[in-house]
Amino acid sequence: MAALPAGALLVLGSSNPVRDVDRYAVPRSGLTVLANRGVAGIDGTLSTAIGAALAHQGAGGGPAFALMGDLTFLHDLQGLLVGDGEPVPDLTVVVPDNDGGGIFAQLEPGRAEHAAGYRRVFGTPHGRDLVTLARAMGWAATAVHDPAQLAGALALGGPRVVVVRGDQQAEADLATQLRDAAHAALA
Numbered sequence: 001m002a003a004l005p006a007g008a009l010l011v012l013g014s015s016n017p018v019r020d021v022d023r024y025a026v027p028r029s030g031l032t033v034l035a036n037r038g039v040a041g042i043d044g045t046l047s048t049a050i051g052a053a054l055a056h057q058g059a060g061g062g063p064a065f066a067l068m069g070d071l072t073f074l075h076d077l078q079g080l081l082v083g084d085g086e087p088v089p090d091l092t093v094v095v096p097d098n099d100g101g102g103i104f105a106q107l108e109p110g111r112a113e114h115a116a117g118y119r120r121v122f123g124t125p126h127g128r129d130l131v132t133l134a135r136a137m138g139w140a141a142t143a144v145h146d147p148a149q150l151a152g153a154l155a156l157g158g159p160r161v162v163v164v165r166g167d168q169q170a171e172a173d174l175a176t177q178l179r180d181a182a183h184a185a186l187a
Contacts, residue, residue: 003151004065006030009056011049013068014042016096016171021067024178032056042072046079046093053089053158063090063157070097073161074126080137080161091158093134094150097143098166100124134161 001021004010012018012035021033036048045068053064073095082088100119119125134141141161144150153162 001025001028001031003154004031005062007062008032009034009053009061009064011035011045011052011064011066011068013045013066013072015069015072017067017069017072032061042069042075044076044079045072046076049091049093050079050082050089053091054087057089063092065154066091066093068093068095070095070126070130071100071124073130074128074133077133077137080134080139082138082159088159091160092154092156093139093158093161094154094164095130095161096164096166096171097130098171100126130161130163134163 001010006029008031010021010031010033012021012033014035014037018035034048034052036045045066049064049066049068053066056062056064073093131141131143139159139161140156141163142153143163143165144153145165150162150164153160
């Protein structure tokens with residue numbers, strides 16, 4: 001969040017993005033943060049981000065950003081289809097891509113006793129190239145691999161999709177380390 005300019009809008013997807021921002025981001029002024037929870041939790045997030053960005057910028061606000069997981073992105077992929085002649089927002093969509101439902105690796109289904117069926121039932125691997133899909137919808141898209149590349153991509157403006165490759169188990173391990181460190185610091 002620190003890399004986002006003053007006057008920006010940030011739309012958070014359900015699942016890990018909203019939880020991670022709530023847990024780890026440093027509060028700051030000059031940033032409007034919204035979240036949407038559909039019936040399934042993840043439905044309509046891209047469409048919400050596009051509509052919110054258009055409203056924000058129509059009222060004189062700055063650039064817009066959205067942070068959503070890969071399954072959230074895929075669930076509303078058609079939201080990237082903006083009709084000919086329709087306004088297109090300055091929106092950068094950041095998609096952590098861990099090939100599925102990474103939040104479940106941090107919850108009960110991710111425990112060792114559920115390992116046999118975890119990947120298929122909860123990990124829900126999609127095996128899709130999100131950069132290619134975004135480009136097929138007419139958006140600029142790129143994959144980044146480190147914080148410097150992410151910062152550079154955020155500065156380019158939208159409409160753009162930025163895919164950040166990840167690993168479900170590594171993310172779950174990091175979340176555990178951060179949680180344990182927080183508990184130790186508060187003990």
